[in-house]
Amino acid sequence: MNILSAKNIVKRYAAHTALDDVSIEIPRESIFGLLGPNGAGKTSLIRIINQITGPDSGELLFEGEKLTQKHVEQIGYLPEERGLYKKMGVGEQALYLAQLKGMSSAEAKKKLKYWFEKFEISEWWNKKVEELSKGMQQKVQFIVTVMHEPKLLILDEPFSGFDPINANIIKNEILHLKKQGSTILFSTHNMGSVEELCDNIALINKSKKILDGSVREIKKQHKTNTFELEFTGNMMGFTNAMWTGAELLEHTTDGEHNKARVRLLGKTTANELLQAIITVAEIQSFREIVPSMNDIFIKVVGDESVLGTQSNFTE
């Protein structure tokens, strides 16, 4: 069963439609990437899932049940626009936010102690937030998001504001949480982290969902049957051998050493191609060119033409 299903969500602001019939399904114990250019409607969708705003129409189910206010305790949310009370003590503040998420004071203290020790920030407990550096504040913010052990963790651009070392700590923490049974929904522009972390994605552009599915599946769909070969041998013989099975996209020759990029045509398989050319050339490497999520993102969004609709809301 999916931990969260959003069905046909529509959200309008006066003249502007933020979400137009968007549906997503987030499987349990997975990492789900919500992608899209600025102003596409990602934050609007995230706010609706967090019940900060409500949809104009559509339905939200949490573990098959209609999403209501009681579910907020099972959701942890790290907004993109984030911050803490500057004049309030770190510990006191974390405790307050934990209690707002429904934890008892004693339970929250215990959990916070664990996390503060884990992140080696115990000595900051009594400090005011304004005394901490931005990176330190982000750590506290992350703890506040996860301390109540939510089933669903929603992270909006989680790596912005972290230096590479801390970003790595957070990344490992996300993977660890997944292993422990949490489901993570995260929105990002960083396609590298998508490839590294996400199991499934949905791509939103101009208020509409234009692509979704598992990362592996999407990559497969967007494969262009392109291969890169390095070989020694006669280039002429190589093209002849391919015949109608494949077309040569580009090649470089360095004496005997050749590098060629070819696309398979018709029903030709990689094995057939190899069989054909193995007789005329000595192959050093053969690999399939798989599109990166970045390429797919640019291609799909680019096909949708103009990038970036205007929005009143920050992404």
Place this chain on the structure above:
Amino acid sequence: MNKILLIIKREYLSRVKKKSFIIMTILGPVLMAGIMIVPIWLSMQKAETQKIEVIDDSGLFHNLIPEKEIIHFDYPPVTLDEATAHLYDTEYDGILWIPKNIFQDGKVVKIFYKKQLGIGTEEYIGTTIGKMMYDVILAKNKVDLNVIKDAETNSQFNVITEKLEATGKSKKTNTGLYMAIGLAGGVLIYIFIFLYGVQVMRGVMEEKTSRIVEVILSSVKPFQLMMGKIIGVALVGLTQFLLWVILTTTLYSVATVTILKDIDIKQIQKKEQTIKVGADLKYTDMKKIEKPNAVTEIWNDFKSVDMITIFFSFLFYFLAGYLMYSALFAAVGSAVDSEADTQQFMMPITIPLILSFVVAQTIIQNPESPMAFWFSIIPLTSPIVMMVRLPFGVPAWELALSMSLLVLGFVFTTWLAARIYRTGILMYGKKVSWRELGKWLFYKG
């Protein structure tokens, strides 16, 4: 509901623990008690007695100038030249010289002094000699001084006002006292609404600009956050008010038993009166005039005011007025990104507040005019204007109408504010126009 309590608790504690709150709470009563105590304390201070030698060349005043507690007159048989030459050899602080022909020579008396005698002494001598000359002139013209004095005292009378009810009963009233009570209540409400309304606005802006608001809103509803803040701040205001009352009373009582130990305030006033009255008449040897004690009189008038109704109405208007306005302040705070942008939205909130304050000063002259009626019924102005009218007596139905409309007004502004708030609080980096605010009202939650 539990979460609203958590929010109220945070809003309350974070403010009450602030240094500025503690300083204000202590400083307020110290100032208040100071204002009450210092004049009394000053009046108790015995100034040094001033000894003045009188050189009376006119011969009219010999041994006659009435003395005051701290002014002592001697009439040594010396001439002015001798006296001025030897002033520094004597213990006298100054010389009062009355010329031979006091009615001519520019009508002057002269004071020579070593050290400044002070305006009080100079005035005393001037008016006393003047009064004595007045009598002298009357006596010269064969006028009976007793007739004059009698006329003076007997012609003084007080205006006593009584309200005549339709039932035929009448009630003694004291317009001055009512004005004082009404204005004091109105001013307190005005200050409270402004001071704490702005605190609500700042709090909302703090949450918005620090961006914590989205984290909190993932746990509670915007309405809960807004109401939690409004109620939390209200409690802070009540705490401060209560502490001020308690501390002021304590300080004042402590001061009365320590610094002002043996002084009974009534006695001070009485003593001053006898001195004055006695001084006026001493040399003409007249009967004393006893004035009724002013303090007891005011207390009697207090009884004519329905203090219990006023007290509870005050609490009601104090709270309901604050709740109504602070919701609007919260809405303003949510719509802007910085304090500088608040101006345009603050205007319509402050105008009815300031208007009711200005109107109150006219209404106090005529508390039963149609203007007074309407302003005390309309919710935006009623908290201050009704408070001003109350001591003069307001028909029960008017009070009930005003109160119910205020509750409705409070419900309405809260509803309105909540709709602006929930949208505004998540809107960053955009200058908001009035039109925009209007649109927010119709967004779906």
